[in-house]
Amino acid sequence: MQTTTLMGGFVNAPLDSARAFRQIMTAVAQPGIINDAVGATPPAPLSVAAGVVLLTLCDPDTPVFLTAEFDTDDVRAWITFHTGAPLVDAAKASFAVGSWGDLPITDFAIGTSEYPDRSATLIVEVASLNPEGAELRGPGIKGKATLSLPETAAFQQNTALFPLGLDFVFTCQNRLAALPRTTKVNAIKVS
Amino acid sequence: MTDYNFAYLDEQTKRMIRRAILKGLAIPGYQVPFASREMPMPYGWGTGGVQVSAAVLTPDDTFKVIDQGADDTTNAVSIRRFFEKTAGVAVTEATVDASVIQTRHRIPEQDLRSDQILVYQVPIPEPLRFLEPSEVETRKMHSLEEYGLMHVKLYEDISQHGAIATAYAYPVKVEGRYVMDPSPIPKFDNPKLNMAGIQLFGAGREQRIYAVPPYTDVVSLDFDDYPFEASKADHACDLCGAEDSYLDELIVDDAGGRMFMCSDTDYCAGRRKAGCIGAQGVPYQEDVA
Ligand SMILES: [Zn+2]
Numbered sequence: 001m002q003t004t005t006l007m008g009g010f011v012n013a014p015l016d017s018a019r020a021f022r023q024i025m026t027a028v029a030q031p032g033i034i035n036d037a038v039g040a041t042p043p044a045p046l047s048v049a050a051g052v053v054l055l056t057l058c059d060p061d062t063p064v065f066l067t068a069e070f071d072t073d074d075v076r077a078w079i080t081f082h083t084g085a086p087l088v089d090a091a092k093a094s095f096a097v098g099s100w101g102d103l104p105i106t107d108f109a110i111g112t113s114e115y116p117d118r119s120a121t122l123i124v125e126v127a128s129l130n131p132e133g134a135e136l137r138g139p140g141i142k143g144k145a146t147l148s149l150p151e152t153a154a155f156q157q158n159t160a161l162f163p164l165g166l167d168f169v170f171t172c173q174n175r176l177a178a179l180p181r182t183t184k185v186n187a188i189k190v191s
Numbered sequence: 192m193t194d195y196n197f198a199y200l201d202e203q204t205k206r207m208i209r210r211a212i213l214k215g216l217a218i219p220g221y222q223v224p225f226a227s228r229e230m231p232m233p234y235g236w237g238t239g240g241v242q243v244s245a246a247v248l249t250p251d252d253t254f255k256v257i258d259q260g261a262d263d264t265t266n267a268v269s270i271r272r273f274f275e276k277t278a279g280v281a282v283t284e285a286t287v288d289a290s291v292i293q294t295r296h297r298i299p300e301q302d303l304r305s306d307q308i309l310v311y312q313v314p315i316p317e318p319l320r321f322l323e324p325s326e327v328e329t330r331k332m333h334s335l336e337e338y339g340l341m342h343v344k345l346y347e348d349i350s351q352h353g354a355i356a357t358a359y360a361y362p363v364k365v366e367g368r369y370v371m372d373p374s375p376i377p378k379f380d381n382p383k384l385n386m387a388g389i390q391l392f393g394a395g396r397e398q399r400i401y402a403v404p405p406y407t408d409v410v411s412l413d414f415d416d417y418p419f420e421a422s423k424a425d426h427a428c429d430l431c432g433a434e435d436s437y438l439d440e441l442i443v444d445d446a447g448g449r450m451f452m453c454s455d456t457d458y459c460a461g462r463r464k465a466g467c468i469g470a471q472g473v474p475y476q477e478d479v480a
Contacts, residue, residue, distance in 0.1 A: 014197035018249040021209050025247070028216045029389045029404045030305065057213075059206050113334040117214035117223045139219050139366055140404035142305075142387070163368060167217045180217035182366065182404075 005077040008041035010055055016040075020056040024169065027178040032136045032145025034129055037176045043074035049171035050097055050123050055082055057121075058095055063088040065108075067098030070125075090120075097123045100150035105158075108166055116163040119181075126150060129172035138183045146188070147177055155185040198245040198278040204228050208246035208400065212391060215402030220365030221333070222316050222399040230395070232273075236266055237312030239393030240293050243400060244274060244310050247391065248291055254280040255289035260297040260437070260454035267295075286457050296359075298380040300436050300458040303388030305405050311374045313394040316401065318362045318372040338370050341412060349417050361419075364410045365403060373409075379423045379437045384409040426451040429471040431462035 010016035016039040023035040042051030058064055064085045066075060071087075079085055090096060090107035103122055111119035126148070133148035134155075149155065149170075158165045158181055165181030179185075198205070204226075211225040230238040248254065256271045258264040262284040270293060271282050283289050286301040293310040303309060319329040322340045332338070341362060348356045355361075361378035365371050373384055374392060384390070390403040403409060413419035424438045429450045436458055438451040450471055453459035463475035 013202060015250060017202065017205070018197065019251070021205075022247070022249055025209070025212060025216070026389070028213050029402075057206060057210055059203055061203075061207065062210070114330045115224075116218050116221060117211070119214075121213070139407040140216070142406045163218050163221060167213070182217065182219065 005043075005074070005081050008043065008051065008078065009082045010039050013055075017056045020052045024053060024056060024176065024178070027169070027176055028140075028167070028180055030140045030145075031138065031179050031183045032131065032141060032147045032177065034131060034147075034175050034177045036174055037171070038174050043072070043078050045070060045072075045125070046075055046078070046097070047125055047171045048174040049176045050125055051078075052174075053123050053169055053171065053176065054079060054085070054095070054097070058083040058085040060084040060086070062094040063092050065090045065093035065096040065098075065120075067096075067102040069099060069102060070097050093120050095121050095123060097125065099125050105154060105166065110161055110164040110166060113164070116165075119164065119166060121167045121169065124150070124168055124170050126170050126172050129170055129175055129177055133188065135186045135188050136179070136183050137186075140180075141183070147179070149179070149185065152185050152187040155179060155183070159184055196277075197250075198248050198274065199230070200228060200242065200245045204242075205246045208242055211400040212243065212246060212402060215391070215400050216389075216404050218369075219403050219407050220363075220369030220371040220401060222394075222401045225398055225400050227395045227398040232269065235314075237270065237293070237295055237393075238395030239397075239400070240295070240310050240312035240395075241270060241273070241393075242395060243391050243393035244270075244291060244293050245278070247308060247310065248274060248278045248280055250279045252278075252280045252290045253283050253288055254278075255283050255286065255292045256294070257292065257297060257299070257455075257457075258295045260299075260439075261456045263456070284457050285461075286455075296375050296377075297437070297454060298376055298383040298386075300433075300453070300455045301461075302383075303386050305387040307388040309386075309388050309390050311376075311390065311392045313372070313374045313392045313399070314396075315360075316372055316392065316394040316397050316399040318360075318370050333369060336368070338364075338412075341370060342414075345412060346414065349414070355413070355417060355419075358422075362412050364412060366408050367410075370412070371401065371403075371409075377423070377437055378411065378419075379421045381409075381411045381419070382421050424451055427469060428453045428459060428462075429469040431459045431467045431472060432469040433459070433462055433467070
């Protein structure tokens with residue numbers, strides 16, 4: 001086991017995860033807002049924010065899928081050591097980490113009509129995260145919000161599945177934003 | 192070292208509750224199952240709300256607890272002290288100063304902000320339960336949006352009483368999809384379910400968590416010819432004179448004398464501090480310690 005595996009977890013897990021959860025929860029409750037996520041130093045290529053989300057929400061009860069880019073020995077070992085989450089195929093995953101184009105989004109669980117909560121949450125690593133781009137409307141948003149999204153069509157299709165669907169957390173360095181399945185996304189036409 | 196975990200619950204339990212809260216926010220009004228834990232207080236004391244608060248609180252929070260609008264009941268005081276001790280939170284009775292408010296049976300009169308979280312204690316989370324005792328059936332009804340029975344029940348009210356008699360736990364439809372029990376708040380509070388704050392609902396015995404994000408469309412069920420009405424006692428508060436607050440009625444003497452007062456004690460005190468006086472009120476004085 002390499003030393004990087006043992007390092008990079010929360011220094012004070014109960015307090016760090018409580019604070020991190022507040023940042024994640026308020027992001028999910030208010031799609032479009034961008035929150036800080038700090039306290040973890042995971043191995044590359046995982047961002048700090050993705051590491052924070054994994055440490056806060058994952059454990060042996062939540063299978064995790066990694067795209068090839070993130071499926072490295074260091075990342076696997078770090079997730080296994082700090083969370084105990086099993087690493088699995090997309091279809092069995094509760095959480096997934098990957099860059100947008102690499103995530104096999106049609107393979108993940110979207111819940112069932114009686115249990116729409118039995119669905120995956122995708123942690124999408126993005127190169128930039130800004131409050132500009134696609135227009136967001138729906139629960140948690142007063143009027144409308146804007147957020148840089150990797151595309152819009154896939155999120156529109158996901159929203160159409162409601163109450164089924166996937167939920168997304170976008171992570172970029174030490175910041176995150178969220179897009180639950182309720183958010184209606186529209187591309188802003190650039191004139 | 193302390194003898195207990197931060198906010199009492201172990202980390203794995205908090206993670207499980209936190210994941211349920213996120214699913215609840217993503218599917219507004221849908222009841223997410225969770226594995227409720229034993230808490231050092233009886234079920235009637237809002238163990239569902241306590242578990243949600245435990246999963247949400249950080250040491251940076253200022254916590255308020257109300258029981259039917261009052262901060263000073265045994266139940267409210269116990270829960271406040273519990274988190275003061277186990278989570279190191281600051282506590283307050285002032286709605287405006289609180290970042291997290293746990294409540295039993297009321298929504299504060301003061302509008303909540305988007306940086307405030309309201310945690311409800313829920314005894315019976317299933318709005319269809321009194322129509323259909325089977326969990327398998329109610330789950331199916333929610334999945335099919337089969338809410339006709341609920342409308343029939345409300346309409347029977349109208350034919351028997353001339354109005355919808357349901358005064359508490361009045362059912363709502365969230366974002367046009369799930370019918371939800373807002374917990375036993377008076378229907379006067381229903382319009383306030385459309386708010387800027389984050390609303391989280393915890394039912395301990397029934398092991399359900401559900402949520403309403405800010406600015407979510409929450410509609411009280413009604414009929415075109417019998418629209419929903421957020422009624423209250425047709426009276427002003429006898430202490431502060433408020434005409435817009437939900438009132439408790441108190442018998443004050445053996446002769447049957449009565450008094451109406453704001454159920455939200457912080458709201459009433461705030462008004463009295465500002466100089467408002469009701470019909471039986473006296474000028475506000477700070478409590479002598
Ligand atoms: Zn009053």
